[in-house]
Amino acid sequence: MAAGPKGVAVRPGAVHHPRLLDAAAQRALVEDLRAAASAAPFFTPRMPRSGKPFSVRMTNCGPLGWVSDVAGYRYQPHHPETGRPWPPIPAAALEVWHAVSGRPEPPEACLVNFYAPGARMGLHQDRDEETFDAPVVSVSLGDTAVFRIGGTSRNDPTTSLKLASGDVFVFGGEARLAFHGIDRVLAGSSTLLEKGGRLNLTLRRVTPPPVGASA
Ligand code: MD3
Numbered sequence: 001m002a003a004g005p006k007g008v009a010v011r012p013g014a015v016h017h018p019r020l021l022d023a024a025a026q027r028a029l030v031e032d033l034r035a036a037a038s039a040a041p042f043f044t045p046r047m048p049r050s051g052k053p054f055s056v057r058m059t060n061c062g063p064l065g066w067v068s069d070v071a072g073y074r075y076q077p078h079h080p081e082t083g084r085p086w087p088p089i090p091a092a093a094l095e096v097w098h099a100v101s102g103r104p105e106p107p108e109a110c111l112v113n114f115y116a117p118g119a120r121m122g123l124h125q126d127r128d129e130e131t132f133d134a135p136v137v138s139v140s141l142g143d144t145a146v147f148r149i150g151g152t153s154r155n156d157p158t159t160s161l162k163l164a165s166g167d168v169f170v171f172g173g174e175a176r177l178a179f180h181g182i183d184r185v186l187a188g189s190s191t192l193l194e195k196g197g198r199l200n201l202t203l204r205r206v207t208p209p210p211v212g213a214s215a
């Protein structure tokens with residue numbers, strides 16, 4: 001790991017670790033994700049009910065993956081198109097989780113979002129998990145994103161931050177249920193991905209830890 005586990009709190013519960021991953025670690029993680037995506041191809045999620053496609057493409061690693069289609073948002077253990085189990089979470093991503101999350105139990109889901117130039121993600125809360133005790137850990141790779149975060153009500157004021165390649169963010173405590181989204185991705189801001197764009201990994205707990213597990 002290129003930096004320590006402390007980070008900078010940008011608001012209560014939201015801790016920024018600028019460039020926690022150095023260039024070599026970023027390249028290695030991209031290679032791990034390429035391998036994962038060859039086993040579990042990126043798919044286009046769709047909005048519940050309307051079926052309107054997201055502009056972001058997604059895949060997952062780990063025991064559970066987040067999917068969205070006309071039937072709704074959910075976690076499931078298999079890819080929606082291939083029907084196969086998701087590939088394992090890359091070891092380097094697990095190392096990030098253990099360095100910054102403060103949680104002994106491993107993440108159960110690693111959602112991988114790909115933003116081609118022009119893709120965005122509207123303001124939303126992440127609340128499909130059965131537990132909000134553990135933080136969500138985000139790793140950004142490739143072009144810089146303009147990220148927006150507000151409070152726990154949609155109408156709360158928002159602030160804008162840039163997420164650059166190698167940055168890790170931890171969203172726990174009162175930030176865990178904050179509204180957030182990606183307004184845009186700054187084309188040409190990174191050379192990590194040959195064709196440009198941005199990858200974001202989010203590492204998550206989905207189910208509560210087993211009864212009797214130590215914290
Ligand atoms: C704040 N992804 O996958 S990462 C998502 O960059 C998602 O792809 C964005 O929002 C992306 O759900 C933002 C930063 C992030 C992720 C999860 C959060 C911020 C969060 C959960 C709670 C609060």
Ligand code: FE
Pocket residue numbers: 124125126180
């Ligand atoms: Fe989110």
